[in-house]
Amino acid sequence: TQLLEQSPQFLSIQEGENLTVYCNSSSVFSSLQWYRQEPGEGPVLLVTVVTGGEVKKLKRLTFQFGDARKDSSLHITAAQPGDTGLYLCAGSGGGADGLTFGKGTHLIIQP
Amino acid sequence: ETGVTQTPRHLVMGMTNKKSLKCEQHLGHNAMYWYKQSAKKPLELMFVYSLEERVENNSVPSRFSPECPNSSHLFLHLHTLQPEDSALYLCASSFLGPAGYEQYFGPGTRLTVT
Numbered sequence: 001t002q003l004l005e006q007s008p009q010f011l012s013i014q015e016g017e018n019l020t021v022y023c024n025s026s027s028v029f030s031s032l033q034w035y036r037q038e039p040g041e042g043p044v045l046l047v048t049v050v051t052g053g054e055v056k057k058l059k060r061l062t063f064q065f066g067d068a069r070k071d072s073s074l075h076i077t078a079a080q081p082g083d084t085g086l087y088l089c090a091g092s093g094g095g096a097d098g099l100t101f102g103k104g105t106h107l108i109i110q111p
Numbered sequence: 112e113t114g115v116t117q118t119p120r121h122l123v124m125g126m127t128n129k130k131s132l133k134c135e136q137h138l139g140h141n142a143m144y145w146y147k148q149s150a151k152k153p154l155e156l157m158f159v160y161s162l163e164e165r166v167e168n169n170s171v172p173s174r175f176s177p178e179c180p181n182s183s184h185l186f187l188h189l190h191t192l193q194p195e196d197s198a199l200y201l202c203a204s205s206f207l208g209p210a211g212y213e214q215y216f217g218p219g220t221r222l223t224v225t
Contacts, residue, residue, distance in 0.1 A: 004153075031212045042115075042201050042216035043154075088154070092212040098144055098156030098167065099214055 003027070004091055006102035014110050016078055021105045023089035024071045030094040032072045034063055037086040037104070079109045113137055115217035117202050123223045126192060132220045134185040134202030142207050143185040144214065145177060148199040160185060161207060192224045 005024045013019055023032070031050045035043035047056050049065035049072060056063045060083075062075040072089055086106055090099035115136045124130050136143060145157040159167040160179040168177075174196075176188040185202055199221050203214040 033213065035216075040199075040219075040221065042117075042203075042218045045213060045215060048213050090154075090214075094212060097212075098146070098159050098169075099154075100156075101154040103151070103153045 004089055004100055004102035006087075006089055006105050008105060009103060010106045012108040012110065013079060015080055019076050019079055019107070021074045021076075021087055021107070022071070023073065023102055025091060026070065027091070028069050029091035029100075030069070031092045032065055032069075033090045033092070033099065034072070034074055035088040035090060037088060043088055079107075081109045081111050083107060084109050115202060115204055115215055117200075117217035117220050119220060120218065121221045121223075123225060124189070124192065125225055126194070128192075129188070129190040131189065132187040132200055132202075132222075134187075134217055136183055136185075136202075136204035136215075136217075138204055138206070138215060140204035140206045140215075141182050142205045143179060143182075144203040144205075145185065145187050146201040146203065146216075148201055148219070154201065158187075189222075192222075194224050197222055197224045 007022050033048045034046045036046055037043040047063045052067045052069045054065045060077045064073050086104045088104045090101045092099055118133045142161045144159050147155045147157055156169055157171045158177040163179050174191050178186040199219045201219045202217045205214045
């Protein structure tokens with residue numbers, strides 16, 4: 001069974017600070033996705049990483065896929081209240097496989 | 112309509128009721144999924160349909176019955192549910208191809224079983 005461990009589970013910081021969220025597994029994934037979910041809504045895809053060592057940037061968000069394709073991180077620079085939400089990482093084995101999700105990181109950015 | 116839509120958004124049902132959840136995708140995808148999201152647990156994959164054929168059901172109780180009449184529509188038929196089945200039920204779709212791993216989610220149906 002593939003498992004994804006996310007840390008921290010909860011994070012509350014002040015506006016303007018930087019933060020990093022981690023997603024780790026003992027399994028290799030063909031790709032890994034990061035989603036953001038608002039209360040009462042479905043997850044919204046932020047990014048997909050495919051190649052080991054890949055780094056993708058989305059404005060103030062930086063995503064990295066580990067060299068061995070077993071782990072990933074999300075770094076947010078100068079966090080803003082609009083970044084508040086549940087961040088989920090999800091691994092794919094490829095094809096029609098469903099995604100394996102971590103439990104998520106609840107992020108609160110205080111003004 | 113764009114993306115993935117789900118109806119109803121909220122549903123309250125008794126343990127003896129029969130109801131159905133509906134999902135429709137407007138993305139031209141050829142695979143659809145049902146997930147269950149409960150408090151303090153990771154999203155759990157329930158069913159996968161690829162090209163309208165079910166490919167995985169992950170030992171879901173028979174009180175949940177999926178139906179995929181075509182590549183754009185997915186249903187989840189519910190009967191004789193238990194209170195522990197209360198959760199957010201999410202539908203997703205993807206395109207199966209060389210890069211077929213990005214799934215797009217609907218807003219979910221919040222189900223409460225009384």
